[in-house]
Amino acid sequence: MRKLIVIFFVLTVAFAASAARAVQPDEIMSDPVKESRARDLSRELRCMVCQNQSIDDSEAPLARDLRLLVRERIAAGDSDAQVIDFLVARYGEFVLLKPRLERHTLLLWLLPPLALAGGGLALWMHSRRRAKSAAAEDLSSSKLTAEEEARLERLIAGEPAPEKPL
Amino acid sequence: MIAESGHYALVLALGLTLIQSTLPVLGARWRDPTLMNVARSTALAQLLFVAFSFAALVTLHVTSDFSVVNVFENSHSLKPLIYKVTGVWGNHEGSMLLWVLILALFGGLVAAFGNNLPLSLRAHVLAVQAWIASAFYLFILITSNPFLRIANPPIEGRDLNPVLQDIGLAVHPPMLYLGYVGFSISFSFAVAALLEGRIDAAWARWVRPWTLMAWIFLTLGIAMGSYWAYYELGWGGWWFWDPVENASLMPWLAGTALLHSAVVMEKRNALKVWTILLSILAFSLSLLGTFLVRSGVLTSVHAFATDPTRGVFILLILCIFIGGSLTLYAWRAPALKQGGLFAPISREGALVLNNLFLTTACTTVFIGTLYPLALEVLTGDKISVGAPFFNLTFAPLFVPLMVAVPFGPLLAWKRGDLLGAAQRLTAAGVASLIAVAVLWAWTRGGSAFAPLAIGLAIFVIAGALSDLAERTGLFRVPSATAMRRARGLPRSTWGTVFAHAGVGVALIGIVCETTWNSEYIGTMKPDDIAKVAGYELKLDGLTQRQGPNFREMLAQFTVSLDGKRLSAMAPSKRNFTTRGSSTTEAALLTLGASQLYISLGDATADGAIAVRIYHKPLVLLIWFGPILMAFGGVLSLSDRRLRVGAPKPAKAMRGLQAAE
Numbered sequence: 001m002r003k004l005i006v007i008f009f010v011l012t013v014a015f016a017a018s019a020a021r022a023v024q025p026d027e028i029m030s031d032p033v034k035e036s037r038a039r040d041l042s043r044e045l046r047c048m049v050c051q052n053q054s055i056d057d058s059e060a061p062l063a064r065d066l067r068l069l070v071r072e073r074i075a076a077g078d079s080d081a082q083v084i085d086f087l088v089a090r091y092g093e094f095v096l097l098k099p100r101l102e103r104h105t106l107l108l109w110l111l112p113p114l115a116l117a118g119g120g121l122a123l124w125m126h127s128r129r130r131a132k133s134a135a136a137e138d139l140s141s142s143k144l145t146a147e148e149e150a151r152l153e154r155l156i157a158g159e160p161a162p163e164k165p166l
Numbered sequence: 167m168i169a170e171s172g173h174y175a176l177v178l179a180l181g182l183t184l185i186q187s188t189l190p191v192l193g194a195r196w197r198d199p200t201l202m203n204v205a206r207s208t209a210l211a212q213l214l215f216v217a218f219s220f221a222a223l224v225t226l227h228v229t230s231d232f233s234v235v236n237v238f239e240n241s242h243s244l245k246p247l248i249y250k251v252t253g254v255w256g257n258h259e260g261s262m263l264l265w266v267l268i269l270a271l272f273g274g275l276v277a278a279f280g281n282n283l284p285l286s287l288r289a290h291v292l293a294v295q296a297w298i299a300s301a302f303y304l305f306i307l308i309t310s311n312p313f314l315r316i317a318n319p320p321i322e323g324r325d326l327n328p329v330l331q332d333i334g335l336a337v338h339p340p341m342l343y344l345g346y347v348g349f350s351i352s353f354s355f356a357v358a359a360l361l362e363g364r365i366d367a368a369w370a371r372w373v374r375p376w377t378l379m380a381w382i383f384l385t386l387g388i389a390m391g392s393y394w395a396y397y398e399l400g401w402g403g404w405w406f407w408d409p410v411e412n413a414s415l416m417p418w419l420a421g422t423a424l425l426h427s428a429v430v431m432e433k434r435n436a437l438k439v440w441t442i443l444l445s446i447l448a449f450s451l452s453l454l455g456t457f458l459v460r461s462g463v464l465t466s467v468h469a470f471a472t473d474p475t476r477g478v479f480i481l482l483i484l485c486i487f488i489g490g491s492l493t494l495y496a497w498r499a500p501a502l503k504q505g506g507l508f509a510p511i512s513r514e515g516a517l518v519l520n521n522l523f524l525t526t527a528c529t530t531v532f533i534g535t536l537y538p539l540a541l542e543v544l545t546g547d548k549i550s551v552g553a554p555f556f557n558l559t560f561a562p563l564f565v566p567l568m569v570a571v572p573f574g575p576l577l578a579w580k581r582g583d584l585l586g587a588a589q590r591l592t593a594a595g596v597a598s599l600i601a602v603a604v605l606w607a608w609t610r611g612g613s614a615f616a617p618l619a620i621g622l623a624i625f626v627i628a629g630a631l632s633d634l635a636e637r638t639g640l641f642r643v644p645s646a647t648a649m650r651r652a653r654g655l656p657r658s659t660w661g662t663v664f665a666h667a668g669v670g671v672a673l674i675g676i677v678c679e680t681t682w683n684s685e686y687i688g689t690m691k692p693d694d695i696a697k698v699a700g701y702e703l704k705l706d707g708l709t710q711r712q713g714p715n716f717r718e719m720l721a722q723f724t725v726s727l728d729g730k731r732l733s734a735m736a737p738s739k740r741n742f743t744t745r746g747s748s749t750t751e752a753a754l755l756t757l758g759a760s761q762l763y764i765s766l767g768d769a770t771a772d773g774a775i776a777v778r779i780y781h782k783p784l785v786l787l788i789w790f791g792p793i794l795m796a797f798g799g800v801l802s803l804s805d806r807r808l809r810v811g812a813p814k815p816a817k818a819m820r821g822l823q824a825a826e
Contacts, residue, residue, distance in 0.1 A: 024767065025688045025776055046550045051464065052408050054552065057401055097552030104547055108537045112530040112559045119522045127510060148368075 023056065024064065029071050038071050041083055045070070046097050054097055066095075169234050172222025173313040176263075179215035179270070180303040182208045186296035190289035194362075202285050205292035206277040212299070213274035220254075220267045223312055227254050233319035236260060236312040242325035242744055244715040252335040253326040258460065258476075259312035261339060265456070266302050268340075268347040272376075273299065276351060283372060290358030291351070298350055301483045309476045325715065325744035334394030341387030342414060346452040348380025349417060352424065353449035356442045357491055360498040370432035370441065375803055377428060377445075381421045382799040388414050389792035400750040400765040402780045404679070404788055407556040409464050412535040413455030419528035420448040423521045430514050434506040434579060437518070439499045444521075446495060450488040451528070457484050463539065512582040516574035523567040530559050568622055568673070571666055572629020575659075576636065590636055594628035616681040619673065626670035630663045661802030665795045672791020675759070678784040686779040689770060699781035701762060702726045703735070708775065716740040718751070721766055721775060725755060732757075737764040759786040 023042075029035040042056035047063035055063040055070075066087070073083045087095050099105045144152065186208035193201025223236070227250050232238045240257045241250060255264040273295040280288045306312070355373045359365040391414070396404040405411065424444040430437045458464055461477030508514040534551045541547050572594060576587040602621035609617065635641065637659065638651040684699045696703045706722040718740040725732045737753035752765040760783045767776025 023687055028687060044554050046552060052406070052550070052552055057403065057406075092548070094548045094550055097550050098554035098558065099549045099551060104541060104545065105537075105549060108533060108551065108555075109559075111533045112526065112563075115529040116522070116526040116563070119526060123518060123522060130504070130507060 023067065027064070027067055027071065029075065034071075034074050037080060038067070038074055041070050041074075041080060042067055044084070044097055045087060046095050048091060048094060052097075168222050168225055169231070169313040169315060172219045172226070173311065175215045175219040175222065176303065176307060176313075179212050179219065179266075180300060180307065182212040182215065183296040183300040183303060186212065187293055187300055190293045191361075194286040194289045197286075199285060202289035205289045205296075206280075209270075209273040209277035209292050209295070212296075213270040216263075216267050216270040220263055223260060223263060224251060224254050226313075227251065230323065232321070232323050233315050234312075235314045235316055238316060238320060238323045240326050241323040242715055243322060245326065245331070246714055248333070248336060249326060249331045253330070255339050256326050256330045256335055259306070259310045261343075262302070262306050262310050262460070263312055264340065265343055265347060266299060266306065268343045269295070269299050269302065269350060272348060272351050276376075286362065287355075287358055287369075287372075290361050291354045294354035294357045295350060298354075298487065301486070305476075305479050305483065309479050322744075325742065328716070328740065328742040328745060328747055328749045329398060331742075331749075332394065332398060334390065334398065338387060338390045338394055341383050341390055343387075345380050345382075345384025345387050345421075346414070346417060346455065348376065348383060349421060349445075349449040349452050351376040351380070352445040353491070356445035357494065359442060360491075360494050363498060363501060365438050365442065365502055367432050367435045370428050373445065374425070374428045374432060377421065377424055377448075378799055378803050381418070381425055382796045382803070384414070384418050384421060385792050385796045385799065388418060389789050389796075393789050396785075397752050397754060397763075398749070400752050401778070402683075402752075402763050402765075402782060404785075407534075407553040409535050410455075410459055412531045413451075413458045416451040416528050416531050416535075417448050417455060419524050419531065420444060420451050423524040423528070424448050426517045426520050426524075430517050434508065434514055436504070436506045436508060436514055438504070439502055440521070442499060442502070443495060444525075446488075446491045450484075450491070451532075453484050453487060457481060458535075506580070508579070509581040511577065511584050513574065513577045513579045515582070516570060516577050519570055520567065520574065523563050523570075527560055527563045527567075530563065531556070534559070565622065568626050568669065571626050571669065572632065575630075575633045575662055575666075591625075591629055591632055594625055594632045597628040598622070598625035613681065616677050619677040623670040623673035623677070626673070627667045630666040630670070634659075634663050656805055658802040658805040661798040661800075661805070663798070664801060665798030668791045668794030668796075668798060670791075671787050671794055672789075675784050675787025675789075675791060679782050679788060682783045684781045686777075688777060689774045690777045691772075691774045696777065696779055698762070698779045699783075700727060701732075701781065702729075703762070703764070703779055705775075705777070708769075708773075711738075713740065715744065716742045719766070719769070721764075721777070723753070723764060725762060735762065735764055737766050739766050756786065759784045759790070761785050 023039070029038060039056060043054050045055045045066060047053050047055045047058035047060050047066065049060050049062050050058045053060075053063075055066045069087070070083055073086055078086065084096070093099065099108060101109050186205055189201050189208075190205035193199070193204065226234050226237050227241050228247065230237065230241055230243045230250070232241075236257065236259050240253050240260070245253065253260075255261040273292060276283075276288065276291060276295070280291075283291070352373050355369065355376070359369055388411075391411075392404045395406070396402060424441065427437050427441045427444055431441045457477075457480045461480050463477060506514075534555055538549050538551050541549060572591055573584070573587050576590055577583070598621040601624040602617045605617035605620055606614070634652070634655075637655055638648040640648045640652075643651075686696045686698045688696065690696060690705045692705055692707045694705050696705075702725070704724045704726070706724055709720045709722070711718050711720055718738045720736050720738045723735040723737070725735055733755055735753040735755050738751045739748060740751060741748045750765050752763055755762040760781065763780040763782060765778050767778065769775045
């Protein structure tokens with residue numbers, strides 16, 4: 001995704017662009033079902049020398065090797081899970097674009113739903129507290145200052161009459 | 167000489183911001199109108215000097231003065247003039263100069279058109295702007311000076327990165343920066359309100375146009391960047407959940423939440439404390455984006471550790487401003503008075519719900535972007551968080567949000583009638599169900615996800631239109647009356663309709679593109695025919711051509727449908743000799759809102775060429791949506807109630823205001 005970075009924020013990082021892109025015609029498997037499984041798996045796997053780019057998108061030689069490897073395993077009769085396990089065993093968890101739920105990724109997966117739940121809870125408690133204290137609160141204390149009153153009057157006086165429909 | 171004067175002007179601008187940072191604050195403390203007015207003149211003068219400095223850098227690039235490092239590294243004498251100009255911000259130093267120029271521009275606008283603001287508020291706002299500006303001037307002057315010279319000037323430059331030699335560079339970064347930096351104004355207003363310890367509905371009315379303006383630019387900037395990536399990168403992707411994209415999406419989400427909460431504050435004087443917090447967060451996320459992109463921390467945590475000068479400097483700016491503003495918030499916000507009350511089912515309640523989902527979405531992007539970095543720094547473990555993670559966590563948040571969108575405008579302030587709103591949305595609901603049923607029947611055997619998602623989008627669009635029909639009494643009163651009412655509606659109502667419909671339109675594009683995209687990948691020889699989605703694409707031949715600073719290979723295609731010739735397409739591959747790199751120029755053929763997309767791969771020895779052809783149904787809706795949203799923003803910006811608070815000579819009253 002280096003090129004994207006350049007595009008998005010105009011980085012100074014120099015890079016070697018190559019025009020060969022992603023899946024090459026010679027890589028495609030003859031069985032369309034297996035090929036589409038390979039494509040779907042490729043989208044979940046990271047090209048480890050690229051920035052946040054899946055091997056399906058990347059033009060790096062390593063990505064090509066990985067794509068061929070995925071197809072090799074599929075041709076050998078592996079299930080999707082077996083292919084993934086094979087790649088993780090070989091290259092580590094870094095290869096997965098969607099990390100597995102484990103101890104060190106617990107917060108990653110739990111924080112978004114917790115944020116929603118926590119936000120919702122905070123809102124509920126807040127609205128209950130406000131409703132209770134509402135009676136006690138003297139709303140007249142939020143009156144305008146004398147200066148603001150004057151300013152408001154000026155504004156009203158200076159305003160044209162409400163617009164008539166054109 | 168030009169370089170030195172540009173450099174000097176930048177130093178003078180720094181000097182001016184130091185004055186602007188201090189004197190107006192003292193003036194506000196001592197209630198001295200003269201000192202407070204210093205803010206105005208320094209802000210304008212500062213804009214003048216940065217503009218001069220920026221103009222100097224543009225001149226250096228246009229005249230190809232290779233004795234300046236920045237020009238040497240990013241320009242070439244044969245480069246077309248437009249890319250000589252856009253190349254100014256196509257690199258780190260120049261883009262930082264653009265950043266401060268836009269910052270100064272916004273400061274200048276507040277100074278020039280903020281006559282209607284209370285004097286002390288304006289003084290504080292401009293002082294806070296100057297605090298930000300002085301930090302970034304120091305950053306540029308100390309770590310990223312674009313005016314440095316080379317002792318022995320070379321004859322030719324190294325040329326600009328070929329990917330950037332595109333019209334996209336002329337539009338996208340300035341737009342994005344106008345959005346990013348535009349949020350500095352709401353930030354400054356928030357900090358100023360905290361410093362003054364007062365905030366009211368009038369404050370929201372002053373802040374809203376600035377926020378809206380920044381939001382419009384950010385929306386267009388992100389959409390533009392997405393379209394640029396789509397046609398330039400050559401595989402037709404338009405959003406990658408890349409950290410740099412996320413860096414622009416986070417302020418957008420926070421800014422969208424801010425726009426909505428500011429409405430509540432303006433109309434009902436409620437949610438004040440929350441609005442202040444969102445103002446601070448929106449700009450803090452902009453700063454975070456600048457840090458992520460500028461420090462090199464994304465490339466590698468280790469690269470960041472080996473050359474940390476720039477990164478540490480921005481990190482310091484980040485900590486001071488975010489930490490400082492949040493501390494100030496924690497200290498002063500509890501003292502701010504809470505405003506109007508409302509029932510959970512009400513317009514306010516709907517907008518609060520909107521804020522809950524938008525901020526959670528923003529949090530999700532934040533965690534997904536920063537978690538891998540934090541984990542690597544803390545434990546050394548390397549994990550990747552990419553598109554599959556975000557699709558799974560981010561997308562579900564938008565489902566309830568979009569279901570709720572049409573309800574919001576139909577609920578009354580303070581206490582709403584959910585059942586009544588639901589009744590008024592019956593037509594929209596029916597339209598959406600029909601769409602789901604039709605699509606389901608049509609794509610029998612396909613995934614259930616796409617028809618449902620499109621049904622949701624139709625609901626949002628039809629819901630926006632129902633709101634309009636409801637307000638004008640369309641179908642209930644004579645159409646002439648309805649037309650008259652439609653003209654009389656506030657522009658901001660029209661803005662809401664367009665913006666909300668835009669969300670639905672974008673969703674349709676996203677779903678269609680991801681679900682029904684068809685592709686052909688293969689090697690073709692001249693006279694070969696590829697068939698994609700019913701279209702026949704014949705490769706007529708390959709030709710070589712010489713451009714100004716590149717050589718390109720052009721492939722001529724003829725597109726036909728059912729034997730009838732439609733059009734020609736000519737994708738190409740360009741080789742840039744100076745950098746020794748190449749780009750793929752995809753060819754796009756627009757058919758209604760759908761597109762055919764051809765990009766070239768490598769040529770083989772026997773005269774064939776690798777080709778990828780995509781048919782992307784309704785793909786253009788992905789960008790029409792944001793354009794509609796931005797148009798809605800412009801309509802809302804032109805609303806009368808925002809113009810009332812707009813520039814008006816109030817010189818005679820200034821003495822009176824100063825007594826505050």
